[in-house]
Structures are given as structure tokens and as C-alpha cells.
Amino acid sequence: MSYILTTNNITKKFKTKLAVDNVSIHVERGEVYGLIGRNGAGKTTLLKMIANLSVPTSGTYDIVGKDGETKAQMMPKVGVLIEDPGVFQNMSAFENLKAKALAYGVHDDKYLNELLEFVGLSGVGKKSVKNFSLGMRQRLGIAIAMVNSPELLLLDEPINGLDPQGIAEVRNLIHKLCIERHISIIISSHILEELSKVANHYGIIHNGKLLDELSNDELISRCKSHLVMKTSDPEKTKALLNSMGISDYSFEIDHFVIRERVEEAGAISVALAKEDVQTLEMRKEGQSLEEYYFRLTGGNGNA
Amino acid sequence: MLNLFTMHMYRALKAKSSLVLGIIMVAFMFATFGLAFIIFDDPLKLGIGAAYTQMMVGEGSGNISAAGAHHFMIQSNDAFIICLTIFAVIFANCDFSRGFVKNTYGMFEHRWKQVWSKWTAMTACVSIAYAVCSMLGIALCLGLLKNSQFGDASQLLRSLGVVYLCLIAMMTMVFFITNLFKSPAGGMVIGLIIATGILQTGEMILDLLIAKLSGADMNETVAAFAGIGEKTFFRISDYCLDNVYLSYTASMGTSDTIRTVAVALVHMALFLGLSMLLSEKRDVRC
Numbered sequence: 001m002s003y004i005l006t007t008n009n010i011t012k013k014f015k016t017k018l019a020v021d022n023v024s025i026h027v028e029r030g031e032v033y034g035l036i037g038r039n040g041a042g043k044t045t046l047l048k049m050i051a052n053l054s055v056p057t058s059g060t061y062d063i064v065g066k067d068g069e070t071k072a073q074m075m076p077k078v079g080v081l082i083e084d085p086g087v088f089q090n091m092s093a094f095e096n097l098k099a100k101a102l103a104y105g106v107h108d109d110k111y112l113n114e115l116l117e118f119v120g121l122s123g124v125g126k127k128s129v130k131n132f133s134l135g136m137r138q139r140l141g142i143a144i145a146m147v148n149s150p151e152l153l154l155l156d157e158p159i160n161g162l163d164p165q166g167i168a169e170v171r172n173l174i175h176k177l178c179i180e181r182h183i184s185i186i187i188s189s190h191i192l193e194e195l196s197k198v199a200n201h202y203g204i205i206h207n208g209k210l211l212d213e214l215s216n217d218e219l220i221s222r223c224k225s226h227l228v229m230k231t232s233d234p235e236k237t238k239a240l241l242n243s244m245g246i247s248d249y250s251f252e253i254d255h256f257v258i259r260e261r262v263e264e265a266g267a268i269s270v271a272l273a274k275e276d277v278q279t280l281e282m283r284k285e286g287q288s289l290e291e292y293y294f295r296l297t298g299g300n301g302n303a
Numbered sequence: 304m305l306n307l308f309t310m311h312m313y314r315a316l317k318a319k320s321s322l323v324l325g326i327i328m329v330a331f332m333f334a335t336f337g338l339a340f341i342i343f344d345d346p347l348k349l350g351i352g353a354a355y356t357q358m359m360v361g362e363g364s365g366n367i368s369a370a371g372a373h374h375f376m377i378q379s380n381d382a383f384i385i386c387l388t389i390f391a392v393i394f395a396n397c398d399f400s401r402g403f404v405k406n407t408y409g410m411f412e413h414r415w416k417q418v419w420s421k422w423t424a425m426t427a428c429v430s431i432a433y434a435v436c437s438m439l440g441i442a443l444c445l446g447l448l449k450n451s452q453f454g455d456a457s458q459l460l461r462s463l464g465v466v467y468l469c470l471i472a473m474m475t476m477v478f479f480i481t482n483l484f485k486s487p488a489g490g491m492v493i494g495l496i497i498a499t500g501i502l503q504t505g506e507m508i509l510d511l512l513i514a515k516l517s518g519a520d521m522n523e524t525v526a527a528f529a530g531i532g533e534k535t536f537f538r539i540s541d542y543c544l545d546n547v548y549l550s551y552t553a554s555m556g557t558s559d560t561i562r563t564v565a566v567a568l569v570h571m572a573l574f575l576g577l578s579m580l581l582s583e584k585r586d587v588r589c
Contacts, residue, residue, distance in 0.1 A: 052409035086402030103310035
């Protein structure tokens with residue numbers, strides 16, 4: 001397996017607060033890695049350390065290029081959009097791109113114009129960034145992060161504060177970056193529904209600790225589905241389930257939750273009918289990323 | 304690092320504050336020249352002019368030389384160092400306050416390279432401003448004042464060089480203070496305290512205290528401060544950047560000139576080194 005980024009027990013302590021606690025993440029080349037956690041969980045601090053904006057208290061991280069480039073060689077190939085886009089407000093979108101391009105030795109104005117077109121800002125002309133909408137700024141931030149043709153892109157809460165259309169635009173942009181440009185992306189968010197639409201690998205961070213790291217396939221298998229069943233005679237139903245060898249179930253208030261042999265819903269229903277037990281309700285349910293996250297962190301409400 | 308230097312020069316040229324400060328600087332040059340015109344150009348006021356040049360420029364004839372003009376237009380003109388301070392603070396802080404630094408700070412494993420690039424760009428900008436203002440000041444004085452003469456070229460070159468080193472050292476100090484306090488306020492306050500000479504008063508009090516504690520004759524001490532006696536005791540102010548800058552004149556002796564240059568170079572190296580060290584150890588504020 002080819003990892004573009006690995007962190008090795010990376011830790012960040014601010015005076016008495018442990019913001020990131022021995023976190024080891026593994027990001028495969030070409031994937032979108034979703035970093036999940038509440039506000040203040042340590043996502044931004046972790047990304048800042050990877051972006052060399054913050055010095056780790058202990059631990060290390062390594063970035064390896066596709067041709068075996070070392071961390072020092074790879075650092076100019078990391079694009080960053082952490083929190084708000086870092087832009088000079090009085091400059092135009094092009095001038096902001098130009099400033100970063102000069103820093104990285106990119107002297108191709110045509111490429112910069114292509115980037116503006118790529119993020120849908122080709123028509124803004126000389127308009128100052130201070131007059132941009134939040135969505136436009138966010139897209140400009142992504143364009144700036146792209147100037148140095150990065151192999152690894154760090155996006156911290158890129159959809160924060162955006163309207164639904166803006167969210168969809170950024171989501172499409174991330175898909176394009178991954179598919180068309182084969183860029184590995186780490187994207188942090190507390191909006192899990194959106195994150196699940198773009199990421200194919202997840203790291204769940206809570207109170208500075210990495211609780212779990214899993215791929216999309218692993219998530220599907222872990223978020224296994226279950227049957228919710230309401231019958232006319234719970235006692236007879238219990239006896240029937242036991243006689244069928246089904247043991248992983250529970251009775252909650254007025255319904256059963258069956259967690260094994262979910263695919264045999266029809267057979268259970270037929271067996272109940274034979275025992276003169278009416279099936280009042282039967283449905284299959286599955287856990288979402290959000291439910292899995294809450295189960296793992298023991299929380300509820302918004303992540 | 305050259306690329307980063309180019310980026311910093313680009314943003315300096317694009318920033319409105321650079322343009323505004325440039326205009327203010329040139330406007331103050333003309334205002335200072337107006338003052339020079341009043342003091343030096345009227346033959347009837349030659350006595351005042353002679354006394355003033357003796358006091359400010361160190362030339363007793365009443366005629367003003369190129370070195371004297373440079374001293375009067377740059378060193379005695381507080382506007383230049385105030386503008387330099389404001390520029391240094393804004394330039395050092397702007398990419399941090401706007402968050403632009405996030406886009407470039409991760410490009411090197413060692414962040415001292417970022418500090419070095421920014422410092423060289425700031426030095427380039429200050430050098431351009433210094434060259435323009437020096438040339439403008441000297442040209443105005445020599446071209447338009449009746450009792451002016453070019454004078455000793457080596458004295459002018461020495462003055463240009465020593466004052467330049469002091470200004471760059473001052474800029475480096477303000478650069479460090481701005482980085483240390485993570486805000487423009489600290490750098491601005493310290494810079495303006497230096498520029499207005501307030502710090503000199505404190506240094507003088509410290510010198511007097513040292514003289515008193517070391518049992519020096521206070522009459523001789525005060526006379527030495529007034530420049531009419533020999534220095535018989537160690538003075539901290541002789542090694543403070545603000546004092547050596549403000550008290551330097553082209554007519555100073557070789558040992559005092561060497562001391563001024565050494566103080567400037569030591570301050571420059573010290574504060575640049577500390578800025579680099581700070582960048583390696585601290586998180587980037589953005």
C-alpha cells in the first residue's frame with residue numbers, strides 16, 4: 001500500500017491542553033481522506049502540523065512522493081487551505097494567485113488563468129477579493145492551494161459557511177481534483193453527511209485522539225444493517241427467534257431489533273405467520289456515518 | 304529563497320501602504336527642505352545657520368555640504384525613520400494578519416528561510432527608499448541652497464554607509480519585535496519610541512546612575528554628556544542603536560565611526576538571528 005502521508009504519534013500540547021494526542025494517520029495516494037471530529041477535536045491543529053504551520057510537541061510525520069521524493073522535497077508539493085483562505089484583500093484573484101505563484105517559481109500566467117477557470121472564477125477580472133462572496137473566496141482559496149500543482153491537498157472545513165449551492169460547487173471541485181488531477185486530499189469537516197459524499201477513507205478524531213481509521217468498505221461493513229420488527233405477540237416472537245437460532249436481538253419498548261441474519265426477514269415473517277403471530281411492522285435499517293461516529297464517540301447531536 | 308524574495312517584492316509593490324508611505328516620505332523631504340531653506344539660505348540668518356549646522360551637522364562654517372545635507376534631510380528628519388518603522392511593521396505583519404502566510408510557510412522544512420527571504424525583501428525596499436530620499440535631499444540642498452557646497456566626497460560616502468547600516472539594523476529590530484509580539488502594535492510602539500528619541504532619555508538616566516554608582520565625578524560626567532569634556536566612564540548609550548544612530552555625524556572620528564558601524568552590525572545580526580530562531584520554535588500565527 002502506498003501512503004503519501006503518515007503521522008507517527010504526533011502530539012501537540014498548548015500549555016495545559018492536549019490538542020492532539022499521539023495521532024497516527026495513514027493517507028493513501030490518490031484518495032480523499034476525511035478527518036471527522038467536533039469543533040475543537042484537534043483536526044485543524046493536526047492539519048497545521050502537517051502543513052508546517054505548527055511545531056509538534058512530539059511525534060513526527062512523513063510525506064513521500066510518488067517517485068520516492070523525501071519530505072523536504074515534497075513540502076513544496078503540498079497545497080493548503082486551512083480555516084479561511086489566506087488572501088490579500090485589496091488584490092484581485094489573479095494577483096493573489098500570482099503572489100503565490102512567484103513564491104513557488106511558477107511564471108506561467110496562462111496556467112493561473114486556467115486555475116481561475118477551473119474553480120469558476122475566470123470572470124472576476126480585477127475585482128478586489130474583499131468584494132467576493134464567501135463561496136468565491138473559498139474557491140479562490142482552493143485555486144491558491146492548487147498553484148504549486150500539489151500532490152497532497154489539505155482542506156480544513158472547506159464548506160463552512162457556504163450555502164447549499166456553494167457546498168455542491170466545492171464538492172464537485174473536490175471530485176474533479178481527485179479524478180482529473182489525481183491529487184490526494186485530506187479534508188476535515190464536522191458536517192458528516194457532506195464528508196461521506198466525497199471521502200473514501202476516514203479518520204475519526206475526538207478530544208485530540210484518533211478513535212478509528214477506516215475505509216469506505218470497512219465503514220459499510222461496520223455500519224451493518226438490522227431489522228426493526230413489531231409483532232402482535234412479543235413473547236411468542238421471542239420463543240420463535242430462539243428456536244430459529246437467532247440470539248443477537250433485543251426488545252426495545254414495543255419492537256424487536258434483530259442484528260443477525262437480516263437477509264432472512266421473509267423467512268422470519270413466514271415462521272411468525274405459521275405461529276399465528278401477526279407482523280405489524282418490519283423494516284431494514286442501516287447506520288450512517290453520522291450514527292457510527294456518535295456510537296464511537298458516545299455523543300449525539302451535531303458532530 | 305529567491306522565489307520568495309520575488310514574491311515579497313511583488314506584494315510590496317502591489318500594496319497601497321507602500322505607495323502611501325512613499326508619498327509621505329517624499330512630501331516630508333520637501334517639508335524638511337523648506338526648513339533647511341529657512342535656516343541656511345538667508346545670508347542675514349547666517350549666524351543662526353552656522354550655529355545650527357554646528358549643532359546638528361557638525362559643520363561650523365555655516366555652509367552646508369553634501370554630507371551635512373544628508374544628515375539634515377535623513378537623520379534629523381524624524382519622518383524618515385517613522386516611515387521606515389511603519390513600513391517594517393506593516394510588511395512584517397501583513398502576510399500574517401491576512402493569512403497569506405499559510406499558503407507559503409510550509410514550503411520549506413526549515414522556516415528560517417522564510418524569515419531570511421522576507422528580511423532581504425524588506426532590506427531591498429528600504430534601500431530603494433533610502434537611495435531615493437538621500438539623492439533627493441542632497442540634490443535639493445546642493446541645487447537650491449545658496450550657501451551650499453559639495454564638500455568632502457569620502458565624508459559623504461561614509462555618512463551614507465553608516466546611516467544606511469543603522470537604518471537596516473533599526474528595521475531588523477522592529478522586524479523582530481513585530482514577530483515577537485505577534486502583532487503590529489508592539490513593533491509600532493517600540494519603533495516610534497526609538498524614532499522620537501524617548502529611549503535616549505532612559506539610556507542617559509541609566510548612564511548617570513552607573514556613573515554615580517562607580518563613584519565618577521558628577522561635574523565631569525555632566526560635562527561629558529554636554530560634549531565639553533572627556534568621557535571617563537562606561538556609557539551604555541554608546542552601545543545602544545538608537546543613540547549611536549541619532550548622535551552620528553559625518554565629522555565624527557574614526558573610532559566613533561567604527562563603534563557606530565559595529566553597534567549597527569551587532570544589532571542587525573542579533574535581531575535577524577533571533578527572528579530566525581523564533582520562526583523555527585514557534586507556531587505560525589494566522
